[in-house]
Amino acid sequence: MTTEKSLIDSALRGWKSNIEEADKLFGGLSPEQLEQEVAPGKNRLIYLWGHLAAVNDRLLPLLGIGERLHPEFDDMFISNPDNSVQLTVSGQILKAAWQEINQKLGEGIAKFSASDWAERHTAVSEQDFEREPHRNRFAVLLGRTAHLAYHVGQAALAQRKT
Amino acid sequence: MTTEKSLIDSALRGWKSNIEEADKLFGGLSPEQLEQEVAPGKNRLIYLWGHLAAVNDRLLPLLGIGERLHPEFDDMFISNPDNSVQLTVSGQILKAAWQEINQKLGEGIAKFSASDWAERHTAVSEQDFEREPHRNRFAVLLGRTAHLAYHVGQAALAQRKT
Numbered sequence: 001m002t003t004e005k006s007l008i009d010s011a012l013r014g015w016k017s018n019i020e021e022a023d024k025l026f027g028g029l030s031p032e033q034l035e036q037e038v039a040p041g042k043n044r045l046i047y048l049w050g051h052l053a054a055v056n057d058r059l060l061p062l063l064g065i066g067e068r069l070h071p072e073f074d075d076m077f078i079s080n081p082d083n084s085v086q087l088t089v090s091g092q093i094l095k096a097a098w099q100e101i102n103q104k105l106g107e108g109i110a111k112f113s114a115s116d117w118a119e120r121h122t123a124v125s126e127q128d129f130e131r132e133p134h135r136n137r138f139a140v141l142l143g144r145t146a147h148l149a150y151h152v153g154q155a156a157l158a159q160r161k162t
Numbered sequence: 163m164t165t166e167k168s169l170i171d172s173a174l175r176g177w178k179s180n181i182e183e184a185d186k187l188f189g190g191l192s193p194e195q196l197e198q199e200v201a202p203g204k205n206r207l208i209y210l211w212g213h214l215a216a217v218n219d220r221l222l223p224l225l226g227i228g229e230r231l232h233p234e235f236d237d238m239f240i241s242n243p244d245n246s247v248q249l250t251v252s253g254q255i256l257k258a259a260w261q262e263i264n265q266k267l268g269e270g271i272a273k274f275s276a277s278d279w280a281e282r283h284t285a286v287s288e289q290d291f292e293r294e295p296h297r298n299r300f301a302v303l304l305g306r307t308a309h310l311a312y313h314v315g316q317a318a319l320a321q322r323k324t
Contacts, residue, residue, distance in 0.1 A: 001295055006280040007169045010301035018308060039201035039319045118168040133163055139172035142304065146180060146311035153312030154319060157201045 004114035011141055012109065018148040019102055022052060025155050027095060034091045038154045043082045045158055046091060048151050050077035053098045056105055059144060062121050063137050065108030070097050112137065166276035173303055174271065180310040181264055184214060187317050189257060196253045200316045205244045207320055208253060210313050212239035215260045218267055221306060224283050225299050227270030232259050274299065 001009070026034075026049040034046035043051075054073035060066050076085050089097070117138040120129035129135060163171070188196075188211045196208035205213075216235035222228050238247050251259070279300040282291035291297055 003276050003280045004166050004169065006295060006298060007166065007173075007276070007300050009296050010298060010304055011169075011173075013296055013301065014304040014308060039204075041321075042201075042319055114165050114169070118165045133168060134171050134175055136168060136172060138169050139175065142172055142176040142307070145304070146176060146307055149308035149311040150315030150318075153315040156312075157204055157316060157319070159203075 002114075008112075008114055008117055008138075011138065011145070015109075015141060015145045015148075016106075018145055018152060021152050022049075022148060022155075025152060026098075029091065031091050036158045038158045043154070045155055046087065046094065047077060047082035048155050049091075049098065050087070050089065050094055052148060052151055053094060053101055054078050055144065055147065056098075057101045059105055059140070060101075060108070062123055062140060063105075063108065063112075064122055065105065069101055069104065073097070109141070117141070164276075170274075170276055170279055170300070173300065173307070177271075177303060177307045177310075178268075180307055180314060183314050184211075184310060184317075185260075187314060188260075191253065193253050198320045200320045205316070207317055208249065208256065209239060209244035210317050211253075211260065212249070212251065212256055214310060214313055215256060215263055216240050217306065217309065218260075219263045221267055221302070222263075222270070224285055224302060225267075225270065225274075226284050227267065231263055231266065235259070271303070279303070 026045065029045060034049070035044055037044050038048065050073060054070065054077040057068050057070045057073060058078075060068055073089075076087050076089070118133075118136050120126070120135060121137050121140050124132070124135040188207065191207060196206065196211070198207050199205065200207065200210065212235060216232065216239040219230050219232050219235060220240075222230055235251075238249050238251070280295075280298050282288070282297060283299050283302050286294070286297040
């Protein structure tokens with residue numbers, strides 16, 4: 001394996017392992033458990049899960065993989081804080097969307113070559129990218145991996161209702 | 163910049179930005195604030211900070227940079243859960259150690275070439291590494307970045323005592 005491939009392989013393994021961690025934490029929860037706050041007065045589990053799903057969905061156009069699958073998630077899970085907008089998705093629908101998004105994302109990123117990863121993401125102009133070559137797809141993947149871990153750490157704190 | 167260098171640059175930026183996030187969260191807290199739990203019955207801020215310092219300290223030998231600076235942290239912050247061992251460090255001492263560890267670590271990793279990053283870390287044997295080439299230094303850096311983000315996310319939940 002070349003050095004480039006080895007570096008990318010490590011990053012993809014890290015991404016997948018954090019997705020799996022989130023799967024384990026959220027995937028088996030009942031509707032009541034998803035209502036639980038991670039700490040008193042803080043986000044509910046369903047909000048964090050929806051937030052992570054929406055952020056992954058946004059990666060599809062950002063990485064140039066394709067159109068978004070669930071742009072309607074932004075209003076509920078990104079643009080507004082928890083409990084300020086009525087959620088129109090159940091845990092079951094969210095679970096299906098989460099899997100669908102990650103499937104499409106996984107297929108897309110599996111096709112990237114090393115130089116694809118070092119290319120600019122779609123939210124940076126060619127001109128800006130010349131000055132700031134670190135604003136590449138790889139940085140997006142790493143940033144989103146850390147973002148995922150950040151919220152998974154919070155979700156792990158919730159005292160589960162049985 | 164070559165593709166390899168660009169990938170590594172992204173990872174180092176991610177690492178540093180998470181360290182800075184932790185600096186901001188923990189660095190200015192009073193001894194009383196450091197006693198605060200991140201959620202009821204969960205780890206105290208001082209424990210999480212010490213845990214992150216100890217994990218970074220362990221990176222020094224793991225990445226082949228040098229000897230550990232604070233092996234005495236493991237008993238308080240890694241091998242035992244919070245509140246089970248008397249802490250013998252104050253917030254002030256911890257802050258100095260955190261900075262000292264990250265300084266030495268930062269200097270060490272700044273010297274790594276792309277192929278250094280793709281090399282095995284010291285906890286994997288040459289033989290195992292042949293079968294599992296993803297157990298490299300780069301994977302360690304990415305894993306620890308996610309680990310840092312995981313606990314920073316938790317620390318961000320604490321209701322600060324003023």
